[in-house]
Each structure stands twice: as structure tokens, then as C-alpha cells.
Amino acid sequence: MRTAVIAAQAPPRAEEPRPVSSAPEPAEERDLVFGGFRYTCRIVRQSSPQTAPLLLLGGSSQNRYSWQSHEKWLAPLCTLITVDLPGYGSSDFLPASYDMDFLGDAVQHMLTEIGVPEVNLFGGCFGEVVGLRFAQRHPGSVRRIIFAAAANRLPELYSEAVPRLSQTLERGDIEAAADGLVRLFMSNPGAAKVRRHAAVARLLQRQFVNQTQDDIRKTVEHNTRLVTHGCYEPLPVPRVPTLVFTGEYDTLCTPEMGRELAATLPGALFTTVREADHLVTVERREESADLIARFCTDRSVDDLPYCGPLETPCGEMAGL
Template sequence: MRTAVIAAQDPPRTGRSGPLPSAPEQVEERGLVFGGFAYTCRIVRQRAPQTAPLLLLGGSSQNRYSWQSHERWLAPLCTLITVDLPGYGGSDFLPASYDIDFLADAVQHMLTVIDVPEVNLFGGCFGEVVGLRFAQRHPESVRRAIFAAAAIRLPELYSEAVPRLSQTLARGDIGQAADGLVRLFMSNPEAGKVRRHAAVSRLLQHQFMNQTPDDIRKAVEHNTRLTTHGCYRPLPVPAVPSLVFTGEYDTLCTPQMGRELAATMPGALFTTVREADHLVTVERREESADLIARFCTDRPVDGLPYCNSVEVPRARRAPAPA
């Protein structure tokens, strides 16, 4: 599950327009090494936090700068942590033989090195795959868990698209691959109204067309990693406050897939965000940030004007891992 980065591949800009995070504290970048692979995390510190640090694990095409546009709403709340794990963003290439357990343990390694014993965990799309495995393997490090645009089985659309996209990229036909990726991530316009659908589609196209050879190499290896190792293991999940949400018109990781994920997590809530699809955190940036902030500070998440009803999916046996 490869999530678009949306204007986030560049490092922090100086003199940019628009509001900055309220009362910014210290911003720190740390170079780390795990299992022989170099990687980097970014920490936006808040000296007067209202809750535990928030660890944001984004999609496979997102990097540690991808959440800067959310900082204006989240940075006043708590310390924010983003990371380019091995194999992603600007970190070292990671062969597909290294599985999701390795990435989950890299997350724990990072938190140990930067001396953060417990986090509010957010994982979007592929970030959920890593985040859930991290929570399963290191439950003591998770205070709350929030997952978005997520699933515990590889979507059929993704499994069907991977061979075609890999062959297209191998031929060097970036334009055709970009077209296929946009169709994969964006809902059909006839499915329902999605905020900024046309604009986000154009941004996606631009992002995919401007991938570097290193980006493409890592993307192909990422797809191999997921199809080889799968995205889910039926391990115990910590009984912490948990929320799963997605766009109501998500056709990649559908709302039903989100319900399946929530049903594996003790007492997890589930909801859909109105007028959004798989790229809910881009199309409805302020609303998704508000939802994350509310849940991390134990404020109500029901009755919000931008969400549909909040559900508590019934626990049941999880589908067989893909």
C-alpha cells in the first residue's frame, strides 16, 4: 500500500507563506543506524505538552517532512516525531528480505535512542502496517493508537496492480506508471463528492512523474516486501484506546477493511470522514488533524460535522493474512 506524499519530498523551506505551528519549539533531526542501515527521524519538541509525544508513520512514499502541513494544528499539542525508516524517504535502501518485523523494531530502536518511552501512535496506509506490528511487538511503548486508510489484508486492487506497475517502471515508462498510481489511490469521481479531488489528482500525477531513480528503486522493493511478507500477523494487540478512520469513498482500503482492522483491536472505534477517499489526510487536512488531536487528548470524537457515525466493530476472527 503505497501512499502519495503530496508536496512533501522537499526539506523544510525558509520564508514560506502561510501560518507556522503555534509556539514552535526546538526542531531536531537525528541520524540513526539500525541493523546496519542508516535512517533519520525528525522531532518537533513541545515544552508544555498536553499529551504524550505523537509518532506519525505515513505511507511508503511519504517522508519525515510529509506532516509539516499538519504541524500548525498538532505541534501546540505535543512533541511530534516523524521518521524515514530504512528503505524509505532519504534513508538507506532496504532489501525486501527485511520484513515488517524489522521495520517495527526499527521504530522501537528510534524511540529508545531518543529517550521517548511511550507515544500516541498514528499510522496511515503503510504506516498502519508498520505501526500495528510495532504495537504488537512493543505494546509497552503505545499509549493510544490511531490508524487511517488502513487494512489488515492487501487490497485486491493493489495486488492486481503491482505486477503491471513493476513492469511499467522496469521499462522506464514513468508516465504510464503515474497514471496507474493515480487511478489506484483516487476514488472514481462517480463514487461521491471528494474535496479537492481534481487538485489532489494533479498533485499526485506531478509527484509520481518526478520520482528519482532512488525513489523508484525503493518503491519496487517496497511492493516486493509487501507481496512477499504480507501486511498482517494475528498477534495480540495492546488494550489501549484505539481509533480507525478512513474517507467514506476510499476504494483502495475500503471502510469495510477499516472495520475489519478495528475489530482486531480491543474496543477500537471506527468512523469515516465525509467527502474524502484514501487520501483523507490530504483532502481534509485540518479535519483529520482535529480528529487525531481530539483522540489523543481524550476529547469526544462522536458528533463531529465532518465525520459519519462512530462505530465499535464487533470483534471477530481476522481474515487470513494476504
């Protein structure tokens, strides 16, 4: 077990008064094994939580440390859990024959092992794919659902890019693959105003260029897994409070695709975050953290200055 100290900082400012939470505890890491594959989770515990533990499942290019910049707003509210599932981050390589059911069950295995019976579930991009399958297969473990930059089908842009990017990675042309991935994930910089667009593009480029051979192998296998198994099964979804949001200029999982996803989730709310694209949680860290925190603590997410209008695509009332 490894530990790392995370400094506690003030949560986002809000109009509604909230109870004062204690400082989060030092981060704890747990090495676990599921189905013969080793994987690692990271836990920042809150001894005086205002809500259920928050499980953050990020995109395929994110790992269990990718949410540290959000901790200063979220850790004072509740226990935070991040994870490198089998096949991702520093965890064991997972062959593409293992599908989303396996990954969803791995999430449940982790929660059982660390003694967390119920979570507020956040899934961003690929994290939504895994998170939704987890929620469908283990509905009793989910108290609230938040999905960001997500869809219930593979984006056409992604399906078209996967063979080209996989071939580029396999032949070792990392620079070209990085250029292609940045173009895939981010909007055209001249098409709209997106916060921190240039800085985030540089960050993403460096991240892709600095991938190890293990990272590249896992990326190729991830793409194969998604194309082979797809990302959505029309299974029942727990009737819990649900929010879907995306950047207003997301060109990969567009706002319309987000609405389509929300329409399949009972009572789900949908909104867009202004001046952001697919990387909304990176471009607008504080705002996305505030939105997540509000929803998880039953505060209003309507009429926020950084969001578009709140919608209910499925036609039911939210907050079931």
C-alpha cells in the first residue's frame, strides 16, 4: 500500500450554505486482482462527508492521478475514488477479448474490496461506457449518476480514425499519432471560443508523445476493444438522479449525442458547459468540479453562469 499527502483546499463558492467538512485524509492506494489481472485504485477519504463517495471514471487517456487537480474542490465534500482498471494506466494489460461487462464487474469488485457499498458515479468519455455498464449490472451500488462528454454509440469520427491511428502507433510514428489524437479530441481552434484551448492542446500533445511502449500497446488494444464490442447495451438503468453534460463545442461526442444518451436514462438532466469542447473537465476544471459537487449534494444546477439551459430529454422529471 502506498500513500501520498493531498493538501486540503476550500471547496467552490456557492450561494447555498453547506456544512463545514474536515480535511481529507492522505491518499491511499490499493493493489487488487480481478480475473487474474492486477489493477490499482486510489482513495482520498473524507471522515465528515456531505454525500456518498464519488467514483471518478475518466477517459482512456486518463489515469487514477488525472483528477488530482479537481481534488481541492471535491475532496472536502466526500471520499474520492479513482482507478486504473485492468488494461489502463499502470495496471496489467487486458486483451481486447475482455469486454465492457468485465470492466463493469471490475468496478464492482473494487468497491467490494475497499468496503464501499454505494457511490455517486461520474464517468467521462470512455469512463461513461464503463460506468454505464457497471450501473446496469450493479444498480444497487449507484446513488447518483453524472456522465460528461459521453454518448451511447461510437462517434463516427472515432470509428473512422481508429484504424488509421492504430496503424500509425503500431509502426512507431508517435508524433503523427499524437497530432491525430489531438485533432480527434479537440475542436477546431478557429471555429469557436474554447477556454485554455492552446494550453490543453499542448498538454495533450506532450502526453501522447511521451507514451511508453506499454501505453501504446494498451491504447491499440483499447481501440480494438471498443470497435469489437461496441459501447452500449440497451439494458435497464437504475432510476437515480442523473445528469449528463458536455462542452458546447464538443465535436467528438456532440451535444446532440449527449442529449440522445440522456434520453435513455430515466429522468436525466442535460446541459452544456460554455466555452468548452470534449475536454470540458480539463478546460473548465473549477466549473466542472462545481457542477459535479452541486449535483452530488442536491444543490441546484439550474441557471449556472457557465452552463446552457437545463433540459430533460427523456421527458420525465429528474431527481427520482
